[in-house]
Amino acid sequence: xxxxxxxxxxxxxxxxxxxxxxxxxxxxxxxxxxxxxxxxxxxxxxxxxxxxxxxxxxxxxxxxxxxxxxxxxxxxxxxxxxxxxxxxxxxxxxxxxxxxxxxxxxxxxxxxxxxxxxxxxxxxxxxxxxxxxxxxxxxxxxxxxxxxxxxxxxxxxxxxxxxxxxxxxxxxxxxxxxxxxxxxxxxxxxxxxxxxxxxxxxxxxxxxxxxxxxxxxxxxxxxxxxxxxxxxxxxxxxxxxxxxxxxxxxxxxxxxxxxxxxxxxxxxxxxxxxxxxxxxxxxxxxxxxxxxxxxxxxxxxxxxxxxxxxxxxxxxxxxxxxxxxxxxxxxxxxxxxxxxxxxxxxxxxxxxxxxxxxxxxxxxxxxxxxxxxxxxxxxxxxxxxxxxxxxxxxxxxxxxxxxxxxxxxxxxxxxxxxxxxxxxxxxxxxxxxxxxxxxxxxxxxxxxxxxxxxxxxxxxxxxxxxxxxxxxxxxxxxxxxxxxxxxxxxxxxxxxx
Amino acid sequence: xxxxxxxxxxxxxxxxxxxxxxxxxxxxxxxxxxxxxxxxxxxxxxxxxxxxxxxxxxxxxxxxxxxxxxxxxxxxxxxxxxxxxxxxxxxxxxxxxxxxxxxxxxxxxxxxxxxxxxxxxxxxxxxxxxxxxxxxxxxxxxxxxxxxxxxxxxxxxxxxxxxxxxxxxxxxxxxxxxxxxxxxxxxxxxxxxxxxxxxxxxxxxxxxxxxxxxxxxxxxxxxxxxxxxxxxxxxxxxxxxxxxxxxxxxxxxxxxxxxxxxxxxxxxxxxxxxxxxxxxxxxxxxxxxxxxxxxxxxxxxxxxxxxxxxxxxxxxxxxxxxxxxxxxxxxxxxxxxxxxxxxxxxxxxxxxxxxxxxxxxxxxxxxxxxxxxxxxxxxxxxxxxxxxxxxxxxxxxxxxxxxxxxxxxxxxxxxxxx
Numbered sequence: 001x002x003x004x005x006x007x008x009x010x011x012x013x014x015x016x017x018x019x020x021x022x023x024x025x026x027x028x029x030x031x032x033x034x035x036x037x038x039x040x041x042x043x044x045x046x047x048x049x050x051x052x053x054x055x056x057x058x059x060x061x062x063x064x065x066x067x068x069x070x071x072x073x074x075x076x077x078x079x080x081x082x083x084x085x086x087x088x089x090x091x092x093x094x095x096x097x098x099x100x101x102x103x104x105x106x107x108x109x110x111x112x113x114x115x116x117x118x119x120x121x122x123x124x125x126x127x128x129x130x131x132x133x134x135x136x137x138x139x140x141x142x143x144x145x146x147x148x149x150x151x152x153x154x155x156x157x158x159x160x161x162x163x164x165x166x167x168x169x170x171x172x173x174x175x176x177x178x179x180x181x182x183x184x185x186x187x188x189x190x191x192x193x194x195x196x197x198x199x200x201x202x203x204x205x206x207x208x209x210x211x212x213x214x215x216x217x218x219x220x221x222x223x224x225x226x227x228x229x230x231x232x233x234x235x236x237x238x239x240x241x242x243x244x245x246x247x248x249x250x251x252x253x254x255x256x257x258x259x260x261x262x263x264x265x266x267x268x269x270x271x272x273x274x275x276x277x278x279x280x281x282x283x284x285x286x287x288x289x290x291x292x293x294x295x296x297x298x299x300x301x302x303x304x305x306x307x308x309x310x311x312x313x314x315x316x317x318x319x320x321x322x323x324x325x326x327x328x329x330x331x332x333x334x335x336x337x338x339x340x341x342x343x344x345x346x347x348x349x350x351x352x353x354x355x356x357x358x359x360x361x362x363x364x365x366x367x368x369x370x371x372x373x374x375x376x377x378x379x380x381x382x383x384x385x386x387x388x389x390x391x392x393x394x395x396x397x398x399x400x401x402x403x404x405x406x407x408x409x410x411x412x413x414x415x416x417x418x419x420x421x422x423x424x425x426x427x428x429x430x431x432x433x434x435x436x437x438x439x440x441x442x443x444x445x446x447x448x449x450x451x452x453x454x455x456x457x458x459x460x461x462x463x464x465x466x467x468x469x470x471x472x473x474x475x476x477x478x479x480x481x482x483x484x485x486x487x488x489x490x491x492x493x494x495x496x497x
Numbered sequence: 498x499x500x501x502x503x504x505x506x507x508x509x510x511x512x513x514x515x516x517x518x519x520x521x522x523x524x525x526x527x528x529x530x531x532x533x534x535x536x537x538x539x540x541x542x543x544x545x546x547x548x549x550x551x552x553x554x555x556x557x558x559x560x561x562x563x564x565x566x567x568x569x570x571x572x573x574x575x576x577x578x579x580x581x582x583x584x585x586x587x588x589x590x591x592x593x594x595x596x597x598x599x600x601x602x603x604x605x606x607x608x609x610x611x612x613x614x615x616x617x618x619x620x621x622x623x624x625x626x627x628x629x630x631x632x633x634x635x636x637x638x639x640x641x642x643x644x645x646x647x648x649x650x651x652x653x654x655x656x657x658x659x660x661x662x663x664x665x666x667x668x669x670x671x672x673x674x675x676x677x678x679x680x681x682x683x684x685x686x687x688x689x690x691x692x693x694x695x696x697x698x699x700x701x702x703x704x705x706x707x708x709x710x711x712x713x714x715x716x717x718x719x720x721x722x723x724x725x726x727x728x729x730x731x732x733x734x735x736x737x738x739x740x741x742x743x744x745x746x747x748x749x750x751x752x753x754x755x756x757x758x759x760x761x762x763x764x765x766x767x768x769x770x771x772x773x774x775x776x777x778x779x780x781x782x783x784x785x786x787x788x789x790x791x792x793x794x795x796x797x798x799x800x801x802x803x804x805x806x807x808x809x810x811x812x813x814x815x816x817x818x819x820x821x822x823x824x825x826x827x828x829x830x831x832x833x834x835x836x837x838x839x840x841x842x843x844x845x846x847x848x849x850x851x852x853x854x855x856x857x858x859x860x861x862x863x864x865x866x867x868x869x870x871x872x873x874x875x876x877x878x879x880x881x882x883x884x885x886x887x888x889x890x891x892x893x894x895x896x897x898x899x900x901x902x903x904x905x906x907x908x909x910x911x912x913x914x915x
Contacts (some may be wrong), residue, residue, distance in 0.1 A: 006657060006658050006665075007655070010661070129692055186506050187506065187509045187804060189513060190512050236678075464743040467509045467512040468508055468511060469512060470515070471515075472512035472513065472519065473516070473518075476515065480527070483524070483665055484670065486661075487646065487658065487668075
């Protein structure tokens, strides 16, 4: 079920909220059970065929977790952890990567191996990572004992179920620990509603509106035609913005939905296009994935503890595998490696700056840094979106003027480009959803995060959200506006990852 | 968790009440508007008369089909929509002839036609499908027009979503407002379910020659157009399903005016047209085994060769059998149906049943007919030549793949219908 669908907004969500309120007097277990049933329905609504797989995966990981908490000999615990991780990776590999690996193997050896496409279970990349994280933390004895209900609730809670944020077990379950009752709170309901509707607007009104330009330009390049420079920039900028508004809109909806039930999810986006370096970018883009990769891959590989060469190698490995996580294809692998390379360059530059004692380079330096970062990210998105390397190559050549004459698949491309630049300007200059709601702790661990996120400037005080009837009515107008546009909604881009 | 719980809860409550109240009021208002105005005749509210523009849109056609209880579906593009009588009533009382359901949609892509045919086969009451085809339709074009996605033909659409779209979607609301505007301005409500649509509104303003030029510039097949053999092969599946379900299937090639056909010669696609006709005939013969008829109404004959000028050389405003060169009138549509059904009084010289035995003769007749027509209508040939000389036969000729995908359907629709 999509968050941005009639059935979710008009039926599922109100019924789930009412059921949650009704279960509240019966205690925490009843409320969690209700949310678990609702989440199973949410997951199975689209394609129930994968619900048993999901349930089996949760049960097996829970069982493994119980074993890892015992005082069994170390080798047995190590073997159980390795087996658990391998099993999780085997499942995701079968569904997501088997076809790609078979293709690569066939290409290298000339063997006639084919692999029929299988339907990818929704959210498999997310729930696999979350469960691997749980196993590793249990092995490290960093997990309190959970009941099966608690564990199932952590894995299946519908706001984060399909496309993240990548939630860690303690992120969610620490919020129910020791509670006698879970209930609806008026304040959380209001704050969650604002975050949800703003996310819905981002997705429906912005991301889906610019999607046709992306399809036109990438489709033309994929068909083997050269694209003119203006259209190429329109297509690539449109994708840059579409991806951000689509995924951050989804994350906002997830955070808002959880908040309606008085749960907080971790922040996933913090205005990534305001980043002035690639390191900064990865602290702002898909934050929960970055944290996961750091904690469960980069650091176990040695992180920065084994000298600069190992550090850069670890960065490259981590980012390349991060690219592969996004999809089974060379373009994703290359995209990951490209970002790994950029991170290495960034760390080198920081080392040079430190060596020569260069401090802040002033606003001019920051502007140049922002521009370089943004262009590098945009180039990366070309690799990310293109289905084949030739398509990416062709578009990059068009963007940087290496094509004399190309088709202009976007009508009034210059006007559209100006519009996209204006949207980019707003994205970069305006405060984001979290800043708008800063005083209401819009995400998990907000207080810690807020130290790095400046509040909205004073001249934009009007922008800060306050609860009032007038703002409720205004939000309702926007909400009804997006409800009227729901049919044209495309799937969330991150569903495919 | 739960920050600010010490705050006064009243402003939050006011916020929530205002949100819920305003949302409910706005959504109720939109629903009332769309149900009362009923642009697609979905609710049978009859407060305002049906308006052709909306009732024959993709959404409107989906609603007509939903309400249809008869046995015959007419499938095709705008040629069917404008040229074949059909409605939603099924078998009207006192009338022996069953009224077929006209599912012709403007600028239909091949993918859309496939979905409509699938819907027909899913409906047990449909026992007969008349599929009107064109050379240009057979291209790899599987995308849906946005309004097609809104319609009941969209295979991915759940009934609940459709219901919500009919009351809340902005397209529906926009069409409701437009329909209200047309009613207020006194534009005739010319849609009746069984009568032929009346495109005179569009045709009355200019001469047939002007319409000819516009059509040739805009909606003919592009220069060097090559049909997709895969799309013809897909018909095998349709024919097999029809035979399995005992649904009678008739295919018919739409007639077009001679000036339109001339573009095949000027645009260099005549050879490709012949290849397509032979392929189509072979597929129908192999899968249909004589049980599926393929009629060809195209060619240079008395119905398609009416002159653009009268005896004094003055441009005519209209001709009897065509609204403009690519769309025939209902009078010609009636004759096609008569011929297909073998009704008494049908013109035996109009339409050829294509089989492997007749297809070469039909193509030779077309070629000879063309040569004869070209010598007698030098002015019309010159008109097409002039357009060809400007490099503008077919708006798709230099378009990219992506342009074709996005522009084809709306552009055709605008030119023909609006």
